[in-house]
Amino acid sequence: MLTKKQLDLLEFIHTRMQRDGVPPSFDEMKEALDLRSKSGIHRLITALEERGFIRRLAHRARALEIVKLPDSLEHKTGFTPRVIEGERPDKTPANAMPVESSGAIELPVMGRIAAGVPIAAISEMSHNVSVPQSMVGAGEHYALEVKGDSMIDAGINDGDVVIIRETATADNGEIVVALVEDEEATLKRYRRSGNTIALEAANPAYETRLFRDDQVKVQGRLVGLIRTY
Numbered sequence: 332m333l334t335k336k337q338l339d340l341l342e343f344i345h346t347r348m349q350r351d352g353v354p355p356s357f358d359e360m361k362e363a364l365d366l367r368s369k370s371g372i373h374r375l376i377t378a379l380e381e382r383g384f385i386r387r388l389a390h391r392a393r394a395l396e397i398v399k400l401p402d403s404l405e406h407k408t409g410f411t412p413r414v415i416e417g418e419r420p421d422k423t424p425a426n427a428m429p430v431e432s433s434g435a436i437e438l439p440v441m442g443r444i445a446a447g448v449p450i451a452a453i454s455e456m457s458h459n460v461s462v463p464q465s466m467v468g469a470g471e472h473y474a475l476e477v478k479g480d481s482m483i484d485a486g487i488n489d490g491d492v493v494i495i496r497e498t499a500t501a502d503n504g505e506i507v508v509a510l511v512e513d514e515e516a517t518l519k520r521y522r523r524s525g526n527t528i529a530l531e532a533a534n535p536a537y538e539t540r541l542f543r544d545d546q547v548k549v550q551g552r553l554v555g556l557i558r559t560y
Contacts, residue, residue, distance in 0.1 A: 333382070333401060339364055340375045341384055345397055354395040357484065369535045373483060387486070435461045440492065444475040444508060444518045462494055466555040471497040473551070475508065475518070482506070482518060484533035487556060493518065494555035499548070506553040512546050521549065 333341070343363045347355040357369045366372060376395070379385045386396045437459040460474050477491045485506060487493065501507045507521045509530055519530035519540075528547045531539045 333379075333384075336364060337375055337378055337382075338401070340372070341379055341397070341400065344385070344395060345400065348397065369484075373480075373534075387488075436464055436467065438462055438467070438472055438474045438494065440474045440476060443478045444493070444516055460492055460557065462555065462557065466494060467496070468554070472554070473497065474557075477518065481532035481534045481537040482520075485520070487518070487533070488558070490559075492557040492559075493553055494557070495551035496554045497551050499550070501549045501552055507549050508551040508553075510548040510550050511540075511542065513548070516550070518553070 340360060340363075343360065344354050347353075347359070355363070357372050360372045361367075361369050364372070364375075376385065376387075380387060384397065384399055384401070386398050438461075440458050440460050462474070472494060474492050474494055477487055477489060477493055480489050487506075495508055501521045503522045505521050506518065508516060509519055509521065509528075510516050511530075517530065519532060522529040522531060523544070526544050528542050528544050529539050530542070530547070
């Protein structure tokens with residue numbers, strides 16, 4: 332059984348998806364439900380996901396999908412789950428590759444990385460994880476298990492495994508592994524302005540942290556994510 336707020340949010344998301352083809356933003360959800368912060372929306376979405384009404388999708392902007400609606404909303408909105416099959420192409424695309432031959436590689440999981448308050452710097456390998464070859468591309472890579480929820484608006488949840496390409500540089504807006512004062516490792520969005528580096532969370536509950544450029548070392552850039560349900 333859903334609470335009134337959960338039901339209101341589900342109906343709002345469904346209505347906007349029917350109209351626009353994409354879910355509303357967290358700010359739009361907050362305003363529609365007259366909540367003071369987006370953290371309340373996060374709690375409602377988590378509750379809806381746990382009850383099987385919505386699904387969060389990795390690597391997608393506004394990554395929400397409605398799985399089902401309660402009877403009261405199905406009758407009201409005419410929602411019917413459906414499968415979109417599409418048409419089979421006349422011939423196989425030139426660059427297509429069978430899934431079984433696409434290959435996978437083993438990457439070391441170098442411990443846990445904080446997506447929240449920074450934790451001790453990562454240094455030891457705990458185990459390996461298999462990832463698709465197409466996810467990593469050129470360069471050296473490693474994996475980290477995420478601890479915390481500060482990057483949840485970027486689709487990165489507590490317990491996810493992030494795939495990191497080793498690099499000492501980053502462009503503004505990229506999500507990086509940052510080593511702060513050689514002691515703390517954290518996963519944040521990187522922004523540089525002059526001699527100041529901002530490490531931004533993707534959760535309104537966490538403040539942006541500002542450092543001198545000599546206090547932060549980029550140790551890698553996010554290129555992929557693995558989630559286990």
